[in-house]
Amino acid sequence: MMTLSLKLRQGLVSIVLLLLLLPSSFVAIDQAFFTQLLTNAEQKLEVHMYAILSDLKITDGKIELSNNTLSPDFFRPDSGLSAYITSNENISAEDAFVDSTAINSTSTNVSSSGINSGAVDSFDADSFEIDSIVWQSDSSLSQKFNPPDTTLVPGEHMFYPYVSASKEYWLLSIALLFDSGEQTRPLTIHIVQTDAMLTAPYISFRNTLLSWFIWIGAALVLFSVLAYYWTTKPLSKLDQEIRKLEGGEQDHLNGHYPAELTTIKEDLNLLLANQNRQKLRYRNHLSDLAHALKTPVAVLNTSILSQQPELKEQLDRISAMIDHQLKRASSSGQDIWKKQFEILPHIEKLCNALQKIYRDKELDIQIDCPENATFRGDETDLMEILGNLLDNACKACRHRVKLTVSQNPLNLIIEDDGPGIAKDDRKKLFARGTRLDTYKDGHGVGLSIVAELVSSYSGGMQVTESPLGGARFELIFPE
Template sequence: MTLSLKLRQGLVSIVLLLLLLPSSFIAIDQAFFTQLLTSAEQKLEVHMYAMLSDLKIIDGKIELSNNTLSPDFFRPDSGLSAYVTSVGNNNTDAIVWQSDSSLSQSFSPPDTNLVPGEHSFYSYSSANEQYWLLSIALLFDSGEQTRPLAIHIVQTNSMLIAPYLSFRNTLLTWFIWIAAALVLLSVLAYYWTTKPLTKLDQEIRKLEGGEQDHLNGQYPVELTNIKEDLNLLLANQNRQKQRYRNHLSDLAHALKTPVAVLKTSPLSEQPELKEQLDRISAMIEHQLKRASSSGQDIWKKQFDILPHVDKLCNALQKIYRDKSLNIEVDCADNATFRGDETDLMEILGNLLDNACKACKRQVKLTVIQNPLNLIIEDDGPGIAKDARKKLFTRGTRLDTYKDGHGVGLSIVAELVSSYSGGMQITDSPLGGARFELIFPE
């Protein structure tokens, strides 16, 4: 599992959590509001039945006893009021009684379209104010006649909204604290559960960078098997590589001895035989170096470049002391190569040696990090453009040097290719050839 995948999983968990909390908040909020409406309707029903029980018509007027009604009906601005309406001649309702608390309201009861005995609880707007009404239609028998009446119990919207808003603010505060706590717990749980994976990822990166050669961290049971399998794979790879190199070394010694004997034979002085013996020696050396290259290794060690460059330059100064070489090195102290030291020495050794052979006096090596670039230049005659491709063909010689067998640059090309790198030849500002090697990070 990569870090990006773990991060995505953590973000998905937090997003789901943040979606669940608002959904829960809305559900609880709506449930409370619905319950508040039900409670308000039930309270208004109690007041309505109290009015019905005490409703009287005396001398054609509606009268109600003050003892049976709630004190809120007689207190101004209480938010609770009551109206009794009767259907007039023009089929419009007329107020025949209203509570004292309604005198300060600009409220007009709606026309009643209910069947006698039917009641309804609903929201109603009047004079730009919102109200909640419980209305009932009835036929009141006064003894002499039956009168159609309607009773309206009215409650202002503020009486309903005030407790709702108070509850909503309290609920919102709690949900914010709960969300913060859950997010914090999720982050801590994510960090705790992914800590071993992060540690394993860091160790694998160190293996790839050559900073260590095996996994040595302590991991949960689920990751212990992966750790042991990786260590086993690394150990097997190292054993096979070492065994392969040992066999190659033995093969080299076994082949070099008979070749050396043949070279001491008088027959080796014949030009054709001497050339073939030289080719055999060069091919043996080339194949051994190619087979022992670590460019294809998955896990590569990392080492500083500058000390190895200094060794090579000191050796070349002694070999070509007659030329009074000026070898300029531009390499940072912390420049590193991720791979085998022998491979780097083989690459730089061949290229610097060729540059020293071709130059008049000046050779320059430039090392650039991230990605690693090795640039070797000289002030020699250079290389013609149409001949540069042939330069990497084994056995091809573009110079007249007495030493070498034309396989050095083909070795360099194959080593660079084994590290998934690239090489190009251009003209140098110094006047000669410029070899640039590019290694991916």
């Protein structure tokens, strides 16, 4: 399962928040404004409706309406606001005539708008069908509007969108039974507002809101980038210091970090200090033990008895084991933090020395190694590994030895054109107890040391047959 870095996680969270919060906030504010706009429009139309109700009268069977309390918008053509009164009963043209001079409102008085036009609309038709218009405002004369056939119960009112002649409107309709004392007539009052009157402020507000959100979004993006850099800077600094530790450029963390990372820094420094102390103590103990044993062994080697084959063999074994343990003590394979160094210069020096040693064979040592190939560890360890393997290859080969190096992960391949190693002997090659001072079929000297050093770096090694005809040693070190 792929794990995301903390930097990438924070970046994704910031992006998701910006992509979700800004659009959702814009939509929420936009819809809230539109809803409030509808509410205000309905309330305004209700005020106009009550103004019409206050002036509505029926005299001698005629519907009469004064203009004292109506808004000036009802008298101005193309004002966007108009009113209609429809009747859902059959009435004659004579009954539908509205006489403006006979209008004296006796209903509840509403404060006058200051405009007394005296104009009254009348419809000269033989009769009106169901929901026929019995009155309409002056502002509606230029409109191609047909009031809807409503099925409202008397006393019920409704605010709704309506389309007439391919044009959109908002209507507030109320049904009532108008009682004039002499008769009761079912009427429906429609207060009509064009959709443009509603959408104009809405579009203006939306454009303003969009402009603000663009600037807010730009500011949030800039702030998020700065916050991302500010919060991830300590992590980047810690990562750089750890890489310097791995590269051997420093031996402890010395940067200043936030409280959350300070504890990690202190723990890492403590771990490094303890590891260095333990390693030094281990090396000192092994070195002291080996040097303490060297003197008795040297004394025994001067004895006449040491010339006996059995004793000489055992003394040589003890000497080899002492050298082996001293090399283990100086190995850096167990270091938590390892230095890095380029491999190619060391390989070239080693191969030049081997060609001089085995000049009688006229060796052809091929080196295939990138210039930037590096080994994370101790130079002595790598020289010990390559020295043993290349020395054995030079002893076993006829003329050719090939060394191939590749990176990511570090892969070392040593091949020769010698007799090779039998499959049955390959498993025994690195077993404990193999004599370190014997040479058989061109391989065996120092291979146990090589195996232990490779293992100390958590690496792997395998022996196969080379295309050149001899043995092929492949070493892999994890990054």
